[in-house]
Amino acid sequence: xxxxxxxxTHLIKTRGQQxxxxxxxxxxxxxxxxxxxxxxxxxxxIFQYYEEEERQxxxxxxxxxxxQFPNYSSELNVNALLLGDSALYLCASSLLxxxxxxxxxxxxxxxxxx
Amino acid sequence: xxxxxxSPLSLVVHEGDTVTLxxxxxxxxxxxxxxxKQEKKAPTFLFMLTSSGIEKKSGRLSSILDxxxxxxxxxxxxxxxxxxxxxxxxxxxxNAGGTSYGKLTFGQGTILTVHP
Numbered sequence: 581x582x583x584x585x586x587x588x589t590h591l592i593k594t595r596g597q598q599x600x601x602x603x604x605x606x607x608x609x610x611x612x613x614x615x616x617x618x619x620x621x622x623x624x625x626i627f628q629y630y631e632e633e634e635r636q637x638x639x640x641x642x643x644x645x646x647x648q649f650p651n652y653s654s655e656l657n658v659n660a661l662l663l664g665d666s667a668l669y670l671c672a673s674s675l676l677x678x679x680x681x682x683x684x685x686x687x688x689x690x691x692x693x694x
Numbered sequence: 695x696x697x698x699x700x701s702p703l704s705l706v707v708h709e710g711d712t713v714t715l716x717x718x719x720x721x722x723x724x725x726x727x728x729x730x731k732q733e734k735k736a737p738t739f740l741f742m743l744t745s746s747g748i749e750k751k752s753g754r755l756s757s758i759l760d761x762x763x764x765x766x767x768x769x770x771x772x773x774x775x776x777x778x779x780x781x782x783x784x785x786x787x788x789n790a791g792g793t794s795y796g797k798l799t800f801g802q803g804t805i806l807t808v809h810p
Contacts, residue, residue, distance in 0.1 A: 584736075613798075622698075622782055622800030623737070636797050668735065672798075682728060682742050683798065687735040 582607050584673050584686035592692045593661050601656040601689045605673030611635075612654040613683060614646060615670040623670055629654050630676050658691075666693045696721045698785050700801035708809050711773050715804045717783035718765040725788035727759050727766045728798065732780040740768070740781075773808045780805050 585604045593599050605612050611630045615623035625638035629648035648654045652673075658665055668690050672683035697720045707713055719727065726744040730737035741750045743759035743766060750757050754773075759766045770777055784798040 615798075615800075620802075622700075622784075622802045623798075625797050625799070628797065638797070670736070682739045684739070685730075685736045690735075 584671055584684050586669075586671050586686040586689050588689060589687065590690045590692075592694060594694055595661055595663060597661050598657065598659045599661060599691060601658075601669050601671075601691070602653065603656070603671030603673075603686060604653045605671075606684045609673035609675050609684070610652050611674045611676045612648060612652065613672045613674070614654070614656045615672065616640070616665075617668040617670055617688070619667070626656070661693045663693050666691060696785065696787070696799040698783060698799050698801040700781075700783055700804050702804060703802065704805040704807070706807045706809065707773055709774055711808075712769065712771045713773060713806065715768040715770075715781050715783075715806070716765065717767070717801055719783075719785040719799075720764065721785040721787055721799060723788045724761070724764075724785060726786045728784045728786060729757055729766070729768050730782040730784065732782055732803070733778075737782055770806075773806075775808050775810055778806055778808045 584606050587602045613628040614626040617623040626640050627637040628635050632648045643659045645657045668688045670688045671686045674683045699718050701716045726742050728742045729740040741757045746761040754771045757768045780803040782803045784800045
């Protein structure tokens with residue numbers, strides 16, 4: 581049973597550039613959430629996708645956008661990168677209709693902005 | 695704004711010690727409290743607590759929720775070096791229709807270091 585997978589594992593970008601991170605949910609899951617975890621902090625909710633639509637959004641600027649594909653996989657796009665965007669980006673999947681089900685996290689993508 | 699606070703922020707113990715990690719929350723329409731262990735990257739699920747006063751146990755780990763006082767504790771008995779990690783708690787709100795719309799609000803984590 582494949583768990584949540586993310587790519588790439590590490591990424592180095594320059595300020596002002598754009599980046600795309602990818603996530604494949606756990607088999608059988610239909611909902612994908614993205615989190616940003618700065619060093620020494622807990623993860624912060626960016627947004628959640630279900631049925632290819634953004635359903636909930638945290639306090640992140642419009643530079644952060646996403647997409648969900650028909651196979652439930654998802655992308656996180658960040659434009660005009662800032663130094664403060666350096667963080668571990670975590671993807672979590674769940675089954676929407678199973679309210680008692682926990683979210684499963686992927687290994688994350690470590691983004692460094694220089 | 696939803697808020698989750700964990701204490702202590704860090705803890706150093708020796709193998710065999712018992713530790714208690716604390717998590718307090720202020721969440722609109724609270725549904726459940728989740729505990730995760732994060733060793734390197736991916737947080738791994740430990741417990742989900744929805745009802746007050748019912749202890750959940752898994753081996754040497756146990757957790758309980760107090761919905762009146764808005765806090766939860768995670769206990770680890772007979773600690774081992776493999777318990778060294780960041781322990782995160784997160785609160786999940788209740789959503790319309792009973793669905794599991796995600797928006798987990800995490801605390802900043804407790805860094806546990808267990809020395810041999």
